[in-house]
Amino acid sequence: MAKDPLRTPFCEMMGIEFPILAFTHCKDVVAAVVNAGGFAVLGEAMHTPEEIEADINWIRSRVGDKPFGIDLVLPASAPGAESVEDILAKIPAEQKAFADHIKKKYDVPDPKSAEALHQWGGLNQEIARAQIDVILDTKVPVFVSGLGSPAFMIPAAHERGMKVFGLVGKARQAEREIASGVDVVIAQGYDAAGHTGNIGTFSVVGEVCAVAGDIPVIAAGGITTGKHLAAALCLGAQGVWTGTQWLASRESDVDMIMKEKLTKITADDTTYSKSVSGFPMRVTKCPWTEEWASKDAPKTLPSPYQMLLSSSYTQAANDHRREDLMYDAAGQGVRFVTELKPARQIVFDMVEEALETFEAITGAEA
Amino acid sequence: MVERRKHPTTRGFDDSMAGKRAECDGGGQLPGMKFGVRHEFAGVLTGDYIDHGDPPWRWFLMRDLYLKPDGWAQDEVWCESQMVWLVEE
Numbered sequence: 001m002a003k004d005p006l007r008t009p010f011c012e013m014m015g016i017e018f019p020i021l022a023f024t025h026c027k028d029v030v031a032a033v034v035n036a037g038g039f040a041v042l043g044e045a046m047h048t049p050e051e052i053e054a055d056i057n058w059i060r061s062r063v064g065d066k067p068f069g070i071d072l073v074l075p076a077s078a079p080g081a082e083s084v085e086d087i088l089a090k091i092p093a094e095q096k097a098f099a100d101h102i103k104k105k106y107d108v109p110d111p112k113s114a115e116a117l118h119q120w121g122g123l124n125q126e127i128a129r130a131q132i133d134v135i136l137d138t139k140v141p142v143f144v145s146g147l148g149s150p151a152f153m154i155p156a157a158h159e160r161g162m163k164v165f166g167l168v169g170k171a172r173q174a175e176r177e178i179a180s181g182v183d184v185v186i187a188q189g190y191d192a193a194g195h196t197g198n199i200g201t202f203s204v205v206g207e208v209c210a211v212a213g214d215i216p217v218i219a220a221g222g223i224t225t226g227k228h229l230a231a232a233l234c235l236g237a238q239g240v241w242t243g244t245q246w247l248a249s250r251e252s253d254v255d256m257i258m259k260e261k262l263t264k265i266t267a268d269d270t271t272y273s274k275s276v277s278g279f280p281m282r283v284t285k286c287p288w289t290e291e292w293a294s295k296d297a298p299k300t301l302p303s304p305y306q307m308l309l310s311s312s313y314t315q316a317a318n319d320h321r322r323e324d325l326m327y328d329a330a331g332q333g334v335r336f337v338t339e340l341k342p343a344r345q346i347v348f349d350m351v352e353e354a355l356e357t358f359e360a361i362t363g364a365e366a
Numbered sequence: 367m368v369e370r371r372k373h374p375t376t377r378g379f380d381d382s383m384a385g386k387r388a389e390c391d392g393g394g395q396l397p398g399m400k401f402g403v404r405h406e407f408a409g410v411l412t413g414d415y416i417d418h419g420d421p422p423w424r425w426f427l428m429r430d431l432y433l434k435p436d437g438w439a440q441d442e443v444w445c446e447s448q449m450v451w452l453v454e455e
Contacts, residue, residue, distance in 0.1 A: 025400060043400060045395050045400060045402070046395075046400050049370065050367070053367065073394060073395035073401075073402035074394075074446075075393070075394035075395065075446065076390070076391060076392045076393045076394060076404075076405075076445070076446045076449040077390055077392025077393060077394060077405055077407060077443050077444060077445050077446065077449070078394060078425070078443070078444045125373075125418040125419070125423060125425075126373060126418075129373045129418065129419050129423070130370055130371075133370070133371055146402055147393050147394060147395075147402040147404065148393070148394070148446050148448075148449060149446060149448030149449055151448045152419075152421055152422065152423040152424075152448075153421075153423075155421070156421070169391075169404055170391060172391075172451065173391055173449070176448060177448075180448065197404050274436070277396055277401070277403065278436075279396075279403050279405075279435060279436070281401065281403070302436065302438060302439045303396070303403075303438070303439075304396075304439075305439070307396065329401060
């Protein structure tokens, strides 16, 4: 009998059945994926330490001793601090007028509630440190650093029997994180949702695998199907980090309007736009992104000015559930998200398609 | 309930880093959004650093930026020490 190509050393290390990692902001998705034999990571960057602790307890009550992870966006650089009032005062009249023009043209209502943004930037690691304290004290099985280096906290995590994964966008970041003791490296390519690095998934996974030695590498960026999983394993990865397909899972807490929208769009319906945050970011197209891409639009502003300009539109779209206005971050693999399925089914469909792919290539039954 | 702890911050100056050209693979979470963003910087380290907590989480100050992201409005940046690469001169 042929060796199971999906049973990678990463699966053995983690005690899981399938090398599929779900990244999600919804704890119901975490529980469903973990109980289906995969691995799941809850993004907690926006949450207080108390909320993180409550989520960890909730997940443990659903998955028992099975491993799961918590992800934080550790900062890697930080600007000086500015108040929101100072920033608002610096937004030029031309861009402000263009934002008002969009709101009028598309009949964008006022948001139902204002965002609580009081301080912008600044070298304030106290928040991240308090989040990390909870993760260490509760001995979460896996901590994932979604951006900055976790080097300073790796010894403390290992002392508690935890594992630490680092998400990187370049081979040199992987080399340094491996030297500092991370257990797993996630190599994320440009195809991913949101703000990404500038190297494509195929290239960055290959580069990171070449320097990783025995440390497992997980591929990320645009990975949505079983064929993608098979391709990632062929590149040398031991698993895949996935995001967009979970947004449209039955368990996901994403608005149903947005879920249905995700099942109807393709990579062409995403755009790498500076109009939302001031930095290039992959999101689904919407009137806001398209108007700022038009020839009559003024230049987008640097962050944080552009983000403050867009925040009212974004919150109004979500508060009033306006399908024509709504957008979300989505990876280039969104074409393959075609129906609303339970998370468990998404895991099984990926596994089945990956095995069929290997069979088709090798002619042997996996 | 996990107890909140204070993490002391100490400032210092590392003479061996002062004036060195360096690159920083930076970034962080965008305030008010669930997304992170990667930023690339290159400039000159001043030698100033901040150690946050114990074990220390070290940050270097970089000025004279000759590479910064399009959306970066400021002229200096604090860089997490593990994300700094000295440029060989």
